[in-house]
Amino acid sequence: MADVNKKQKGQYHHGDLRRALMQAAVDLVAESGVEGFTLREAAKRAGVSAAAPYRHFSDRADLLAAVATEGFNRLLPALQAAIDRTEDDSMAAIAGLGLAFVEFGVSNPSHFKLMYGPHLPDRAAHPELGDLDLEGFRMLSQAIARAQEEGRLTTGEPRQMALVSFALVYGAVSSYLDGEMTRLGFSTREAQAMLEAGGFYLLRGLARS
Amino acid sequence: MADVNKKQKGQYHHGDLRRALMQAAVDLVAESGVEGFTLREAAKRAGVSAAAPYRHFSDRADLLAAVATEGFNRLLPALQAAIDRTEDDSMAAIAGLGLAFVEFGVSNPSHFKLMYGPHLPDRAAHPELGDLDLEGFRMLSQAIARAQEEGRLTTGEPRQMALVSFALVYGAVSSYLDGEMTRLGFSTREAQAMLEAGGFYLLRGLARS
DNA sequence: ACCTGAACACCGTTCAAGT
């Protein structure tokens, strides 16, 4: 049960330096935000020199993008599972997607910040990120379209209704992670209650009257 | 009409270095994000040495916090104006608050990011920021309470309904500013349309049935 | 009171050299 996060003393090769660096990034972001992450500190925690990361990542941003990609690769199956779990109820599927998204963000704050935050300077350099992002959004759009076909949601562009829903859950999670809710005097419990109520209010507004 | 942003050549005193540094910060954040802002570059643009800013700000974070404070000092009057403009219609006041918030964010992206983003490492060091933040939130809560008294919104904790509304507009603005909407394939026009529709859907959900 | 110049510790990144 060797610790894969640190190089064995005296060993020349690391084992899985790529993994260890990504884990160090997640830890550092959790500890002190994305600004608090430095390549040198990540290398130090993995027990290698400051130059070693450049064998595995082209630069600092490339490492962060790899963590973001890992995040999408965790989120998308969770969203799919939420849909599968509610095969019979199209409205429940939409609510389930929202809850799964929120749960993912709260459980994976470092990943979430890198996936959706302003920290990746050149997203064009990582096209796979955009593709994964779009795929999640398409799941939501399709769930909304399905509910419309069943006559349970009001008419309107599914894409637009999806974007409204996304803005709500995205705003909820990121303002929570940024500490805005705490600043406004909400406890974690209250914040959670509001998330559920928020989804309820919005769904009510989207519902067929 | 002297350029207050640069020190006159040969002049020893600057004139208003504090202002010039804050303006440089706004510009740098707009150009390359908060990560792209450096104290040294701001000082360079103001025409002073790298140590000069420390006469006016205790450190880098203090300068950024000053810009955030300036942002709240612009936002709050805009919110108040939105309320005054719709004295007679409590529902219009809520919608007006949302639109004013969105308009502020789109027009003052650098300020908005610093006010609500994760970039200020120690917000406790700047208590006035939390106060101003809360004041804006109280405006929204009161508008909601008023609409409830008039029987136009469903019952429920105004604070909680305000938080839901805040999450929606906050999510809309910050995902727009972070480029997420563009990534999802929405044009600026579409994004704007969705903002309006989003407010409509949510208000509909909050309305008394 | 306000600013400069030099200094320190730190960072991202490169590159020749080691195993």
Add this chain to the structure above:
DNA sequence: ACCTGAACACCGTTCAAGT
């Protein structure tokens, strides 16, 4: 193929010294 050590340009911050 993978990593080290030294180097470079840059950054935040401090401090003695200048005006």
